[in-house]
Amino acid sequence: MDKLPPQLKWARWVKVLEKLDYISDKNSPGSARTFVSKTREPAVVTFHEPHGSSPIRPGTLREYLRKVALTRDRFFELLEKDTESLIDEVEGEEEHFRRYVDNAGIITSLCNKCFATVIQSAHEHEVDSAESLHPCYLPETS
Amino acid sequence: MKAAGAVRRVSRFLGIQRQEVSSYIPLLVRLWQEDGVWNVSASDLPIVVFDEDLAQARKYFADAIYSHFTTLKKLGKLEETQDHLIRLARENGFYEERIQPCQLFERINYSVEDDSLCATV
Numbered sequence: 242m243d244k245l246p247p248q249l250k251w252a253r254w255v256k257v258l259e260k261l262d263y264i265s266d267k268n269s270p271g272s273a274r275t276f277v278s279k280t281r282e283p284a285v286v287t288f289h290e291p292h293g294s295s296p297i298r299p300g301t302l303r304e305y306l307r308k309v310a311l312t313r314d315r316f317f318e319l320l321e322k323d324t325e326s327l328i329d330e331v332e333g334e335e336e337h338f339r340r341y342v343d344n345a346g347i348i349t350s351l352c353n354k355c356f357a358t359v360i361q362s363a364h365e366h367e368v369d370s371a372e373s374l375h376p377c378y379l380p381e382t383s
Numbered sequence: 384m385k386a387a388g389a390v391r392r393v394s395r396f397l398g399i400q401r402q403e404v405s406s407y408i409p410l411l412v413r414l415w416q417e418d419g420v421w422n423v424s425a426s427d428l429p430i431v432v433f434d435e436d437l438a439q440a441r442k443y444f445a446d447a448i449y450s451h452f453t454t455l456k457k458l459g460k461l462e463e464t465q466d467h468l469i470r471l472a473r474e475n476g477f478y479e480e481r482i483q484p485c486q487l488f489e490r491i492n493y494s495v496e497d498d499s500l501c502a503t504v
Contacts, residue, residue, distance in 0.1 A: 266450070266454050266457075268453070268454075269450040269454075270446055270449060270450055270453075271443070271446040271450075272443060272446065273432070273443065273446040273447040273449070273450035273451075274450070275447075275450045275451055275453075275454045277454060277458070283429045284458070284460070285429070285451060285454050285455055285458065285460070286429040286430075287428075287429065287430045287431075287447045287448075287450055287451040287454075288430075288431055288432065288447070289431070289432035289433060289434070289443045289446075289447060291433075297433075298417070298418035298419065298420055298433075299417075299418055300415075300417030300418045300420070300422060301417070301418070301420060301422050301431065301433045304422060304424050304431050305431055308424070308429035308430075308431055309429065
């Protein structure tokens with residue numbers, strides 16, 4: 242049996258839920274996120290969206306899979322099909338910055354040096370542009 | 384404790400007065416620490432939260448219950464879920480006295496070998 246990933250980003254879990262036909266209920270309070278499916282049982286599931294970059298650990302993920310009646314094999318299928326490119330392409334190319342993608346597809350770029358938020362945008366080219374102009378890494382001019 | 388606020392919120396939302404003790408909906412909850420976080424999972428509902436801090440995880444769980452029940456109410460499924468939970472609680476013996484709110488239970492396995500007792504903690 243495949244091992245569960247040691248860390249899973251919340252956005253990737255949400256993508257898996259969406260592939261299972263779950264839609265986020267926008268009125269969830271605080272960090273609780275309730276999802277509804279018209280075709281699947283259980284029809285209503287609720288999880289906690291971790292703050293910042295805190296990932297979902299294997300022990301928690303195992304429980305998540307149990308709650309949505311999802312086998313590991315099916316989970317890995319869904320994980321690979323649609324989400325890998327979405328998250329992994331955005332993340333990790335440039336070590337000066339850290340990028341996160343939320344449920345709505347908004348990319349948040351954080352500077353690894355000054356820890357400031359560089360930009361929040363749905364468009365990757367805008368994020369690229371903002372990062373290239375970020376003062377922490379601009380070449381010094383004499 | 385902050386969770387009490389959430390309990391009051393749930394009560395208000397469900398239209399339950401504080402003195403109507405018999406109207407409560409019992410939920411059996413599993414709490415365990417794994418991979419550096421506390422997980423809180425409802426035994427009979429698909430609700431799971433986690434945090435590095437247990438008190439915070441419990442607070443998140445109260446929020447999650449509120450969110451879950453709000454959605455169930457919107458979908459017209461609250462009553463059926465409530466009946467289901469009360470039935471399960473009665474079957475499993477924690478509706479009345481055996482388990483009080485916010486008590487923590489843990490399973491410890493005992494084994495008997497060569498007339499000696501061993502407890503695995």
